[in-house]
Amino acid sequence: xxxxxxxxxxxxxxxxxxxxxxxxxxxxxxxxxxxxxxxxxxxxxxxxxxxxxxxxxxxxxxxxxxxxxxxxxxxxxxxxxxxxxxxxxxxxxxxxxxxxxxxxxxxxxxxxxxxxxxxxxxxxxxxxxxxxxxxxxxxxxxxxxxxxxxxxxxxxxxxxxxxxxxxxxxxxxxxxxxxxxxxxxxxxxxxxxxxxxxxxxxxxxxxxxxxxxxxxxxxxxxxxxxxxxxxxxxxxxxxxxxxxxxxxxxxxxxxxxxxxxxxxxxxxxxxxxxxxxxxx
Amino acid sequence: xxxxxxxxxxxxxxxxxxxxxxxxxxxxxxxxxxxxxxxxxxxxxxxxxxxxxxxxxxxxxxxxxxxxxxxxxxxxxxxxxxxxxxxxxxxxxxxxxxxxxxxxxxxxxxxxxxxxxxxxxxxxxxxxxxxxxxxxxxxxxxxxxxxxxxxxxxxxxxxxxxxxxxxxxxxxxxxxxxxxxxxxxxxxxxxxxxxxxxxxxxxxxxxxxxxxxxxxxxxxxxxxxxxxxxxxxxxxxxxxxxxxxxxxxxxxxxxxxxxxxxxxxxxxxxxxxxxxxxxx
Numbered sequence: 001x002x003x004x005x006x007x008x009x010x011x012x013x014x015x016x017x018x019x020x021x022x023x024x025x026x027x028x029x030x031x032x033x034x035x036x037x038x039x040x041x042x043x044x045x046x047x048x049x050x051x052x053x054x055x056x057x058x059x060x061x062x063x064x065x066x067x068x069x070x071x072x073x074x075x076x077x078x079x080x081x082x083x084x085x086x087x088x089x090x091x092x093x094x095x096x097x098x099x100x101x102x103x104x105x106x107x108x109x110x111x112x113x114x115x116x117x118x119x120x121x122x123x124x125x126x127x128x129x130x131x132x133x134x135x136x137x138x139x140x141x142x143x144x145x146x147x148x149x150x151x152x153x154x155x156x157x158x159x160x161x162x163x164x165x166x167x168x169x170x171x172x173x174x175x176x177x178x179x180x181x182x183x184x185x186x187x188x189x190x191x192x193x194x195x196x197x198x199x200x201x202x203x204x205x206x207x208x209x210x211x212x213x214x215x216x217x218x219x220x221x222x223x224x225x226x227x228x229x230x231x232x233x234x235x236x237x238x239x240x241x242x243x244x245x246x247x248x249x250x251x252x253x254x255x256x257x258x259x260x261x262x263x264x265x266x267x268x269x270x271x272x273x274x275x276x277x278x279x280x
Numbered sequence: 281x282x283x284x285x286x287x288x289x290x291x292x293x294x295x296x297x298x299x300x301x302x303x304x305x306x307x308x309x310x311x312x313x314x315x316x317x318x319x320x321x322x323x324x325x326x327x328x329x330x331x332x333x334x335x336x337x338x339x340x341x342x343x344x345x346x347x348x349x350x351x352x353x354x355x356x357x358x359x360x361x362x363x364x365x366x367x368x369x370x371x372x373x374x375x376x377x378x379x380x381x382x383x384x385x386x387x388x389x390x391x392x393x394x395x396x397x398x399x400x401x402x403x404x405x406x407x408x409x410x411x412x413x414x415x416x417x418x419x420x421x422x423x424x425x426x427x428x429x430x431x432x433x434x435x436x437x438x439x440x441x442x443x444x445x446x447x448x449x450x451x452x453x454x455x456x457x458x459x460x461x462x463x464x465x466x467x468x469x470x471x472x473x474x475x476x477x478x479x480x481x482x483x484x485x486x487x488x489x490x491x492x493x494x495x496x497x498x499x500x501x502x503x504x505x506x507x508x509x510x511x512x513x514x515x516x517x518x519x520x521x522x523x524x525x526x527x528x529x530x531x532x533x534x535x536x537x538x539x540x541x542x543x544x545x546x547x548x549x550x551x552x553x554x555x556x557x558x559x560x
Contacts (some may be wrong), residue, residue: 007511066405106413127403130410130455131447153355157472165458167411174466178445181470183477188452190461192437197463207487 003151003250003254005226010150011263014271015059021274021280022060032061032277034092034118035084039077040070040100049096055266061273064090074103078111079178085113091280092118092273115279118272120172130175136272141173143264144226144255145203151253153203153224155271156181161201163187163194163214163241167227169207194218206241216246228261282528283431283505285444285535287423290430291543294551295339312341312557314372314398319357320350320380329376335546343554344370354383357389365393371560372398372553385473395559398552400452410455416552421453422487423544424506424535425460431533433483433504436461441481442468443474443494443521449487449508468494474498486521496526504533508541 034056049065052073056063068077077095084090093116097238098108099105129137148155149241164170167195170186177184195218198204203224204261206214209230218224230243238256247254256260302312318329318495329345332437335344337522341495355374373396377384394404398416406416428435440462444450450466457464467477476496478484483504486494491511509521520537527534535541 045383053542086418110543111546123407124403125407126410127407130406130451131403157470159472159477171410173456178468180450181468183465183467183471185463185465188458188461190437192439192462197439247316 003253008259010266014267030073033090034273036094037066038096039068039072047098058105059270070100074179081111091193138172139265139268140169141176143268157250158202160203161198162205163189164207210245211239214242222252224253227255282531283533286546287540291547294547298339301504313346313370314553316374317346318376318380321350325376339550345516361391371557412459418452419545419548420449421456423548439480440483441465442485444487492523494522502532505531506535
C-alpha cells in the first residue's frame with residue numbers, strides 16, 4: 001500500500017502552530033508583517049499573491065499587498081524595496097515573479113535585504129544554505145523536508161536522486177539533503193541513462209515541469225517519491241511530474257498533486273516570516 | 281596506459297598566459313595587487329603564504345604580505361580588511377586560515393568584499409556559483425575543471441561522483457560540475473555502500489583527506505580519477521587520497537600527488553586576481 005504524504009493536512013498543523021507563535025509576538029507588541037509586491041498584471045501571479053495573502057492573514061501575519069503598474073521602472077521598485085528594508089515594522093519582503101521586462105529580476109532579488117528575504121533567493125542566503133549554515137530557506141525544498149520528517153522518513157545515509165536543477169527547487173533541495181547527510185545525485189536534461197540512475201533512489205524528488213513524465217520504469221519498488229510538478233494535461237486536468245497510477249502499490253510513499261508539496265510551500269513561507277519576526 | 285594529468289605543466293602554461301595579461305594591465309598603469317594576510321605563527325600557513333607570494337610575483341602580481349601578531353583582535357583585523365576593501369589599488373584580499381581562536385573565521389570571510397574575494401569563499405560568491413552565475417571561483421575546483429578541459433575530458437552528460445562535501449572542494453566542485461551539465465553525486469562519511477556508488481563514476485573526484493583510501497575497488501575500469509588529497513603516510517611520504525599504484529592501467533586518467541591538482545590551485549588564485557584587476 002502506497003502511503004500518500006498529506007501536505008494539506010500537515011500544512012494545517014504548521015499553520016496552527018504558527019498562529020500560537022504570532023499570538024506570542026503580538027502579545028509583545030510585534031506584529032509579523034509581510035510585504036508582497038506584484039508589478040503589472042499576470043493572472044497566475046494574482047492568484048499566487050491572493051493565496052499568500054490569505055495564508056498570512058489566517059496565521060496572524062499582516063500582509064501588505066502592493067500592486068504596482070506594469071510601467072513601474074526598476075529604480076522605482078528598488079526605492080520601494082529599500083524603504084521596506086529600512087522599516088523595522090516589516091519582517092518579510094517578497095517580490096512576485098515574473099517581472100516586466102524593463103526590470104532585472106536578479107537586481108531585484110539582490111536588493112531585498114537577506115534578513116527579510118522570505119523566499120530565500122538572495123545569493124547571500126543561497127550561499128549560506130550551500131555552506132551548511134542556512135539563515136533562510138527556499139520554501140519548496142524546506143516544505144519537502146518537513147513533510148518527510150512528519151512521516152518519519154529518514155534521509156541520512158539514503159540515496160536521494162533529484163530530477164531538475166532549478167534554483168527554486170533542485171539545487172537548494174540538493175543542498176538541504178546533503179546538509180542532512182543524504183547521498184545526493186542531481187540529474188537534469190543532459191543526464192544520460194536517466195531511468196537507470198533514478199531507479200537507484202531511495203527517495204526521488206521530481207521537479208522537471210513535465211506532466212506525468214516519471215513512470216514506474218524510473219522508480220525502484222518501495223522508493224519514496226516526491227512530486228513537485230504542477231502541470232495541466234491534454235484534458236486540462238492538474239497533474240504532477242509523476243504518473244500517479246503507476247506509483248500506487250509500487251512506491252512506498254508518494255506526494256499527491258494537488259495536496260502534497262504545494263500546500264507545504266506556502267506554509268513554509270509563513271513560517272519563514274514568523275521566524276524573521278521572532279529574530280527581529 | 282593511464283595518462284597522468286600534469287597539473288604542474290598546465291600551471292606553467294596558465295602562468296605564462298597570466299604574465300601577458302599582467303603586462304597589458306601594467307601598460308595601462310594598473311598593477312594587479314594581492315594582499316595576503318596571515319595572523320599568528322603557523323608553519324604550514326607560512327609555507328602556503330610564501331608559495332602564494334612567489335607565484336604572484338612570478339606572474340607580475342604585486343603581493344602585499346602582512347604578517348600580524350597572534351594577539352591581533354578581530355576588530356583590528358576587520359578594520360584592516362575594510363581599509364583594503366576601500367583601496368582601489370588592491371584587487372584581491374586573502375586571509376590565510378586557520379585564524380587564532382579570538383577571531384571568528386566566518387565573520388572575517390564575510391568581511392572581505394565579494395569583489396576582492398580571490399578565494400571565492402564569501403557566501404555571496406558561493407551563492408552565485410550555486411545559482412549558475414559565478415562571479416568568483418574557489419581555486420581548487422576551478423583548477424580541476426581547467427585540468428580536465430586541457431586534456432579534452434568532456435564532463436557534460438557524464439556521471440561525476442564527488443567524495444567529500446567540504447566548502448572548499450566537494451560542494452563547489454558539485455556546483456561547477458552541475459553548471460557544466462554533468463550528472464553529479466555527492467558522497468561523504470554517512471554514505472552507505474560507498475564503493476558501489478563510486479564505481480559508477482565516469483569521473484571520480486576524491487577530497488576526503490584520508491591517505492590512499494581509494495583503492496581499485498572504488499573505481500570503474502577506464503574512469504577518470506582526480507585526487508585532491510595531500511597526506512603523509514606512516515613513512516612520512518606525501519600521498520593522495522587515492523592509492524596510485526592501484527590506478528595505473530586501471531583508470532584512464534589520474535592526477536598525480538604531488539604535481540596534479542595542487543599546482544593548479546595556486547595558478548587559479550593568480551588567475552582570479554588578474555581577472556579582478558581586469559574588471560576594476
